[in-house]
Amino acid sequence: MKTSHLKKEIINQAIAVAIASDSPKKMGAVLLKRNRIISAATNSYTKTHPIQKWAAERTARIYGQKDYSMKQYLHSEIRAIIKAKGEPADTIVVCRVGGHGGKDLRYSRPCAICSAFLIQNGIQHVHYSTDQGFVYEYWGD
Numbered sequence: 001m002k003t004s005h006l007k008k009e010i011i012n013q014a015i016a017v018a019i020a021s022d023s024p025k026k027m028g029a030v031l032l033k034r035n036r037i038i039s040a041a042t043n044s045y046t047k048t049h050p051i052q053k054w055a056a057e058r059t060a061r062i063y064g065q066k067d068y069s070m071k072q073y074l075h076s077e078i079r080a081i082i083k084a085k086g087e088p089a090d091t092i093v094v095c096r097v098g099g100h101g102g103k104d105l106r107y108s109r110p111c112a113i114c115s116a117f118l119i120q121n122g123i124q125h126v127h128y129s130t131d132q133g134f135v136y137e138y139w140g141d
Contacts, residue, residue, distance in 0.1 A: 001135045001136070001137055002135065002136045002137075003133065003134070003135060003136065004093075004127045004133070004134035004135055004136045005136065006035075006093065006127055006134065006136075007035065010030065010032070010035070010037070010093060011093070011134055013030055013037065013040065013093075014028055014029070014030045014040075014093040014094070014095040014127075014129075014134075015028075015095050015097065015103075015105075015129075016028075017029070017030060017040045017041070017042060017076075017095065018042070018076075018095040018096055018097045018108075018129075019097055019102065019103060020042055021042035021043055021044075021076070022042070022044075023042070023043050023044060023045045024045065025043065025096060025098070026042075026043075026096060026097045026098060026102060027042065027043040027075070027076045027094065027095070027096045027108060028040065028041070028042050028043075028076050028094070028095050028096075029041055029042075029076035029077045029079070029080040029092055029093065029094045029095075030080065030092070030093040030095075031080040031081060031083075031084055031089045031091070031092050031123075032089060032090065032091040032092070032093065032125075033087070033088060033089045033090055033091070034090065035091070038084050038087050038089055039080045039081075039083040039084040039087075039089075040080060040083075041076050041077075041079035041080040041082075041083050042076050042079070043073070043074060043075055043076040043079070044073055044074040044079070045073050046073070047073070047074045048072045048073055048074055049074055049078070049079070049082060051078060051081075051082055052072055052073070052074050052075065052078050052079075053072045055078060055113050055114075055116070055117045056068055056069050056070070056071045056072050056113050057069045058116070059112050059113040059116050062116065063112060065112075068112065068113055071111075071113055075111070075113065075114050076094065077092060077094060077110050077114040077117070077118060078113075078114060078117055080092065081117070081118075081121055088122060089121070089122070089123060090122065090123065090124055090125055091123065091124075091125035091126075091127070092110075092118060092123050092125070092126055092127070093127040093128070093134070094108045094109070094110055094126070094127070094128040094129065095108055095128070095129040095134075096108035096129055097129075104131075105129040105130065105131060105132075105133065105134075106129060106130075106131065107128075107129070107130050107131065108128045108129045108130075109126075109128045110126065110128065115139075118139065119139055123139065124138060124139050124140035125138060125139070125140075126138075126139055
C-alpha cells in the first residue's frame, strides 16, 4: 500500500461523488482509463442490479461465505463499471466520507465482492480513501 499519486482534480471528483451519495455510508467510485474519467457512481441501499446480484452470489460461492450473497444493494464500484457500458478502464478511485459535516475521509477499500469484480474487469490500479488520505494498490499480475 502506497500513498496515491493521483491528480488533485481526480481525488476531488471522487470526494464529490461520495458526498453526493444518498446512502447512510456515503461511498463513491470514479472509473478511469489513462487518467481520464469514464464514469462515476455512488452506492445505493435501495437499488440493485442483476450484475450486482450475480457478483454477490459468485463471491459467496468462491469464499464459502453465504452472507456475501445477501449484499445485493448496488455498490459504487460495480455501479461505475455498469455505467461505463463496456468501455474498458484500468483504474478505480473509491471514496467514503462521513463524520460531522459528512466530509471526513473514511476507509473505503473495496469489499471482497467488488474486489473480485474489479479484477475480473481488468482494473489493475486501485486508489481508495482512508482516514489519513488516499492510498494506492496495484492489483495486476
